[in-house]
Amino acid sequence: MRSAKLITLRIIPVIMVLAMISGCSGSAPDPGPTPSTSPSPERPFTVMTTDRIRTADPAAVADTGSTMLTQNVFQRLMTIDPTQPQWLKPDAAQDCSYPTRTVYECVLRPDLKFSNGDPMTSADVKFSIQRALRLDVGGSSASLMGSLRRVETPDAQTVRFVLSRYDTQFSRALASPAASIVDSKVYNPDRIQGPDKPIVGSGPFRVVRFDKDELELGKFLDYKGYAAAEVGNVVIRTMPDSASIEEAMSKHETDVVWRGLSSAAQQRLQAQLSVSKDQVSKAGFGQLILPGGRVEQLLWNPDSRHRDSTALRDAIAAALQEDRTLDSVVPAGVPGHRASFPLGGRADIKITWDNRIQLTLGYDPTAPNSLDLATQIRTRLEDTGGMSVLLRPDDPRADLQLVDRKAWVPTGVAWLQPVIDDPMKGQQSEIASGLEKAREAGVGSPQLSGALAELQHAAAEEKIVLPLSQSSEYVYLGPRTKATSDGFGPGWQLGLWGFRIDR
Incomplete structure (x- = not known):
C-alpha cells in the first residue's frame, strides 16, 4: 500500500514546493462559519473542472482532460511519481528490467483482472501496445515508444519488448497514456473505441457511467497496483465556465476543483484565504499549489x-x-x-x-x-x-x-x-x-x-x-478533503486515488 502522507514536500520536476494550505495559524479573524462536512450524504465525492473528456480510449488521448479518465481507469506496466521522476514504480508489472541493451522485459503481478472480470495476461499488454502504435493518433504519446521493434510473450505473465536500439527512455514511455492496457476481448485492434462502447480497464477505478459532461467512477475492488483508491464513488463533472464552478463551491456541491477557475476567481479566493486563520475560503476550501505546473x-x-x-x-x-x-x-x-x-x-x-x-x-x-x-x-x-x-x-x-x-x-x-x-x-x-x-x-x-x-x-x-x-496550477480542496503525496499521474495528471475524506 502506498504512503498517504499529506502534501508538504519539495517537487523536483515541476519546481519548488507543493503546498496545501490548511491548519496554519494567523491573527486575522475567520471570515465565515465552519462549513458542513463534505461530501454530503446525498451525493458522491465530486470533482469539478472545465476540462472536457474528449475520448475514453487511451490510445487516442491527446488532451489534458481525457487523461483524468485514462490515469484512473486504466493501468500501465509502470508509473512515475512526479515528485521522484528519476524512479520508475511498478503498477501492473511486478518488476521490469533490461536483460540486454535492446530488450526490456516485464513480469506482471499475479492474478490481475479487468473491471469486467476478464483476466489480464501478457497477451493483453502486447495487444494494447501494438494497437496504440498501429492507430498512431497525432498528439498522443505513442511516438515515445518509437524504438519498439516487436513484443514477445514467453508466457502469460511475461512481456518482452525487443527494441531497435538501446533506449533508456523507452521504460518511461510505458508509463504514458498510450501504453495503457486494454482488454483484447473488448477493444477493436484497428479502430478507436467510441464512448458508447464498454470502457474496460484494470485501474483503481471502474467506469459506472459516462455522459457528455459527467463521468462517474466506482472503486475497483480487484485492483492490484501502485495507487489503490481510498474514496468510493467519484463524479467528475465538466462545468461550462469559471462562474459555475465558483457558485458550486459556495453551495458545497463539489469537493475538489481541478483547473477551470479564472484568474479573477482565484484572486477572490486568495483574498479569502489570506484573512482566514485556517487559510480556507468562506466556503471552507483550502488551496493546493503546484508551482510551475501550468x-x-x-x-x-x-x-x-x-x-x-x-x-x-x-x-x-x-x-x-x-x-x-x-x-x-x-x-x-x-x-x-x-x-x-x-x-x-x-x-x-x-x-x-x-x-x-x-x-x-x-x-x-x-x-x-x-x-x-x-x-x-x-x-x-x-x-x-x-x-x-x-x-x-x-x-x-x-x-x-x-x-x-x-x-x-x-x-x-x-x-x-x-x-x-x-x-x-x-x-x-x-x-x-x-x-x-x-x-x-x-x-x-x-x-x-x-x-x-x-x-x-x-x-x-x-x-x-x-x-x-x-505559472502555478491551483487545486482547491473542500472541507475535510485531503490529498496524499502521490496523488498525481506521471505528467501531473489528476489522480483520484490521491484523495480521502476525514470524517
Missing part, C-alpha cells in the same frame, strides 16, 4: 501552408518575446531544462513580405483565460504590420494552436515530443542526433543533460513550438 505554449500546425516560412516563424517568435516568461520548450524545474529563447525586451522584427499574411489561431475555450491570452497573442502579431489573425476556438486545423500543456511523463524528451515528431527539414539531423544521445544516456547523467540542451537549442532555432509562460 505551461502554455504556441504550436505550429504541421499541416499549415505557412509553417515552412522561416521569416514568418522568426517574426512570430520575436513578436511574443516581450511577453514571454518561459525560456524553453522544456519548462523550468524539469531535469535538463536549458534556457534557449530570449525573454523580455523589444525584438527587432523584420517583415520581409509585401502583403499581410492571413493566419488562424486555435485555442481551447474551456481552458482558464484562454480567450484573453489568444486575444493578446493576436494583438502582438497584428501589431507587427505583417499579419492578420482569426481566432478559431476548438479548431484543430488552425495554423497556430495555443495549448495549456502537460507532458505525458516528467522527462525532457516528453516535453520535446512535438519538436521531435514534426521537425523542420533544416533541423532534422540535429534533432535526430540529440534524440539518439538522449536515448543512450543514463537517467540524470551529464550526457542526458547535454543531449537535452542540444535538442532545446534546435527547438529554439526552428521555432515550431514557442514557449509562452509557466
Whole structure:
C-alpha cells in the first residue's frame, strides 16, 4: 500500500514546493462559519473542472482532460511519481528490467483482472501496445515508444519488448497514456473505441457511467497496483465556465476543483484565504499549489501552408518575446531544462513580405483565460504590420494552436515530443542526433543533460513550438478533503486515488 502522507514536500520536476494550505495559524479573524462536512450524504465525492473528456480510449488521448479518465481507469506496466521522476514504480508489472541493451522485459503481478472480470495476461499488454502504435493518433504519446521493434510473450505473465536500439527512455514511455492496457476481448485492434462502447480497464477505478459532461467512477475492488483508491464513488463533472464552478463551491456541491477557475476567481479566493486563520475560503476550501505546473505554449500546425516560412516563424517568435516568461520548450524545474529563447525586451522584427499574411489561431475555450491570452497573442502579431489573425476556438486545423500543456511523463524528451515528431527539414539531423544521445544516456547523467540542451537549442532555432509562460496550477480542496503525496499521474495528471475524506 502506498504512503498517504499529506502534501508538504519539495517537487523536483515541476519546481519548488507543493503546498496545501490548511491548519496554519494567523491573527486575522475567520471570515465565515465552519462549513458542513463534505461530501454530503446525498451525493458522491465530486470533482469539478472545465476540462472536457474528449475520448475514453487511451490510445487516442491527446488532451489534458481525457487523461483524468485514462490515469484512473486504466493501468500501465509502470508509473512515475512526479515528485521522484528519476524512479520508475511498478503498477501492473511486478518488476521490469533490461536483460540486454535492446530488450526490456516485464513480469506482471499475479492474478490481475479487468473491471469486467476478464483476466489480464501478457497477451493483453502486447495487444494494447501494438494497437496504440498501429492507430498512431497525432498528439498522443505513442511516438515515445518509437524504438519498439516487436513484443514477445514467453508466457502469460511475461512481456518482452525487443527494441531497435538501446533506449533508456523507452521504460518511461510505458508509463504514458498510450501504453495503457486494454482488454483484447473488448477493444477493436484497428479502430478507436467510441464512448458508447464498454470502457474496460484494470485501474483503481471502474467506469459506472459516462455522459457528455459527467463521468462517474466506482472503486475497483480487484485492483492490484501502485495507487489503490481510498474514496468510493467519484463524479467528475465538466462545468461550462469559471462562474459555475465558483457558485458550486459556495453551495458545497463539489469537493475538489481541478483547473477551470479564472484568474479573477482565484484572486477572490486568495483574498479569502489570506484573512482566514485556517487559510480556507468562506466556503471552507483550502488551496493546493503546484508551482510551475501550468505551461502554455504556441504550436505550429504541421499541416499549415505557412509553417515552412522561416521569416514568418522568426517574426512570430520575436513578436511574443516581450511577453514571454518561459525560456524553453522544456519548462523550468524539469531535469535538463536549458534556457534557449530570449525573454523580455523589444525584438527587432523584420517583415520581409509585401502583403499581410492571413493566419488562424486555435485555442481551447474551456481552458482558464484562454480567450484573453489568444486575444493578446493576436494583438502582438497584428501589431507587427505583417499579419492578420482569426481566432478559431476548438479548431484543430488552425495554423497556430495555443495549448495549456502537460507532458505525458516528467522527462525532457516528453516535453520535446512535438519538436521531435514534426521537425523542420533544416533541423532534422540535429534533432535526430540529440534524440539518439538522449536515448543512450543514463537517467540524470551529464550526457542526458547535454543531449537535452542540444535538442532545446534546435527547438529554439526552428521555432515550431514557442514557449509562452509557466505559472502555478491551483487545486482547491473542500472541507475535510485531503490529498496524499502521490496523488498525481506521471505528467501531473489528476489522480483520484490521491484523495480521502476525514470524517
